[in-house]
Amino acid sequence: MCPARRQERQAMTAFPELLDDARRLSDAGRRQILGITGPPGAGKSTLAQRLVAALGPQRAVLVGMDGFHLADAELRRTGRRARKGAPDTFDRAGYASLLDRLRREPGTVYAPAFDRAIEDSIAAAVAVPPEAPLVVTEGNYLLLWPEIRPLLDQVWYLDPPAQARRDALIARHVAFGKSEAEAEDWVLGSDERNAEAVAAGRERADRVLGWTAD
Incomplete structure (x- = not known):
């Protein structure tokens, strides 16, 4: 497992370079878990989805932290629906448990997925087969929750210009x-x-970077 180290924000990093880095991780000889984090609207999901699609299902699987959103019914019951997305609106322990299982269990591990169309999670929607050498996981709080960082081999922090990030969020x-x-x-x-x-x-984070879809 790579120790976290401070790095200054890199210049905008093109997708092919990040893909090469992810491919090297998938060739490490044992399963690696790559975390992609950053503030809301930083482009985490877009980058993670592109990496996994480019590597293909034999080499990479995407497991999102958003699959561990508490259900809307539970958020309403506890008065937290208006703060959905805050740290305490996730099943933090469940996410940590899944990452631990992905590191040590020999068989297929199932993970939930978040469906934005219904604003809720779907249980066991993602299958991670034992032969998958790379798991890409993305979410806001990979570096905020101390129990998560030791379960990740690398963490990339996306740090786009603040106004561009806000504009993307509003559009979403x-x-x-x-x-x-x-x-x-x-x-x-x-x-x-x-x-x-x-x-x-x-x-x-291991890396703090910008990236461009070009």
Whole structure:
């Protein structure tokens, strides 16, 4: 397992370079778990999905932290629905347990997936076969929760310009049904508070980088 080390933010990193780095991880000889983190709207899901698609199902599987969102019914019951996405709105222990299983269990491990269309998780939606050499996991709090970092071989922190990140978040919320005003309120409120929490773990990443889809 690679020790975390501080790195300054790199210049925008092209996708082919990141793909080469992920491919080297998948050739390490034992299963590696690559974490991709950063504040909301940093492009974590996009990068993780592209890496896994380019490597192919024989070499990489994507397991998102968002599959461990508490269900909306539970968030409403506990009065946390308006803060969905905050650290205490996830099954943190469940996520840690899954990563531990991915490191040591010899058989197929099943993981949940988050469906944005229904704003809820689907249990056992992702199969991780024993022969998969690389698991890519992405989420906001990989460096905030201390029990998670030791379970990851590398962590990349995405650090895009703040305004570009906010604009992307607003567009995402609008695409999933919020009005422009509702989206701006959510991004400048809940999402920005979560971004501040995420930034506290930045220095524990192996790499801090920008990236370009070109």
